[in-house]
Amino acid sequence: MDLVLDIITGICFFVGSLSIIIGACGLIKLPDVFSRIHAAGMIDTGGTAFFLLGMIFQTGWSLITVKLILIGIFIFFTSPVTSHVTANLARQKNLMPLGKKIGKIL
Amino acid sequence: MKSLSLFLILLGLWLLMSGHYSLLIISLGVISCAFCVYVTKRAKLIDNEGLPLYFFPRIFNYLIWLFKEIFISNINTAKVIISGKIEPETFTVKASQSNDVARVTYANSITLTPGTVTTKIKDNMFEVHALNSDFGDDVRSNVMDKKVRWLEGD
Numbered sequence: 001m002d003l004v005l006d007i008i009t010g011i012c013f014f015v016g017s018l019s020i021i022i023g024a025c026g027l028i029k030l031p032d033v034f035s036r037i038h039a040a041g042m043i044d045t046g047g048t049a050f051f052l053l054g055m056i057f058q059t060g061w062s063l064i065t066v067k068l069i070l071i072g073i074f075i076f077f078t079s080p081v082t083s084h085v086t087a088n089l090a091r092q093k094n095l096m097p098l099g100k101k102i103g104k105i106l
Numbered sequence: 107m108k109s110l111s112l113f114l115i116l117l118g119l120w121l122l123m124s125g126h127y128s129l130l131i132i133s134l135g136v137i138s139c140a141f142c143v144y145v146t147k148r149a150k151l152i153d154n155e156g157l158p159l160y161f162f163p164r165i166f167n168y169l170i171w172l173f174k175e176i177f178i179s180n181i182n183t184a185k186v187i188i189s190g191k192i193e194p195e196t197f198t199v200k201a202s203q204s205n206d207v208a209r210v211t212y213a214n215s216i217t218l219t220p221g222t223v224t225t226k227i228k229d230n231m232f233e234v235h236a237l238n239s240d241f242g243d244d245v246r247s248n249v250m251d252k253k254v255r256w257l258e259g260d
Contacts, residue, residue, distance in 0.1 A: 019180060026187035034223065034235045035194055038183060042220040046180040049173075063125045070122075080217035087225040087235065097225075097235050099194030102242075106198060106226045106233045 005057050012054030019046035033090045034097040037083050044079035048072070108152045111159060113143045158207045160259055168257045175250075176219050179241065183220040186238055194235065195242050201230045202251055208258040215250055 019042055026039025052072045059065050120135040121127075146152055154160070186192055203209045213224045213232060221241035226233040236242035244250075 019184065022184045022187055026183075029187065029190065030192065032194075034225065035192060035237060037223050037235075038220055038237045039187060041217065041223070042180055042183050042187075045176050045218060045220060049176075063122065066122045076218070077214075080214040083217050084213065084224055087223050091225050091233075097194055097196050099196070102195060102197040104198065105196060106228050106231060 009054040009057045012050045012057065016047050016050030016054065019043070019050065023047065032098050033095065034087060037087055041079070041083055044075070044083070048075050108157055108159070109143050109147055112146065112152060112157055113139055116142055154205070155207055161207075161211075161257060164257050164259070168253060171253060172215055172218070179219045179221045179244075182240065183237065186221070192237055193239065194237055195239060196225070196233065196235050197242060197246070198231050198233050199245055199248075199251070201232055203230075203255055203258060205258070208254055211257065212251060212254040215254065216245060219244075 023039045023043035023046070026042065027036050030036050030039060049072065052068050056065055056068050059068065116139040117135060120139060121132075124131060124135065146156070201209050201212050203212060209227075209230065213227060216222050216224050216232070216234060221237045222245050223235045224232050225235050234242070234245055236245065
């Protein structure tokens with residue numbers, strides 16, 4: 001049983017690391033601020049979610065599990081706010097995103 | 107009624123975070139939670155915006171759906187980053203929610219799904235930046251808008 005849990009944890013960590021590496025590549029590769037925020041959002045959601053899930057499989061049912069879930073909830077509520085603040089600041093400095101604009105822009 | 111539910115939430119959080127269940131620790135927790143509720147009530151922060159209790163019956167259902175969406179768009183964003191085929195687009199969508207909390211939930215949900223970011227908000231119009239026209243179509247189809255309206259109890 002322990003071996004199965006270890007394997008599941010390993011898979012979760014692998015997927016999490018993969019999404020963090022791809023997100024980091026995107027941060028370097030993509031052309032402007034607005035596109036790079038998407039790559040950072042991938043690290044925020046995919047990376048942390050899979051790492052926390054892998055750790056939850058290791059702890060089993062205990063108070064530490066609850067604390068890990070709480071960490072997840074707080075990251076879940078705060079990370080979109082930071083993404084939005086970054087994007088909004090760039091827009092306030094009159095930086096226009098690349099690509100096409102559909103309809104009227106605020 | 108609202109103060110009591112805030113007190114119970116705070117006390118539950120205290121008990122889960124501390125992990126010690128002696129009489130002294132629990133009574134300290136009860137005192138500090140009561141003090142917090144008193145300060146919050148004095149600052150008049152306990153209302154539908156500070157404590158959106160009407161979200162609770164449906165929030166788990168919504169979160170499960172949101173996690174599924176995040177997972178799918180994570181895979182799609184990874185594909186786009188690796189292949190390098192990006193055609194960013196900016197557009198505005200209308201949020202049909204009635205109050206601010208639901209609108210913030212909608213904007214946060216758009217930002218949480220990788221591939222779409224809310225860049226600017228004016229009244230009930232959101233300016234959204236999408237990495238690709240597929241991501242843009244997801245937001246423009248208003249599925250998430252309807253889900254959040256269902257969440258606030260429509």
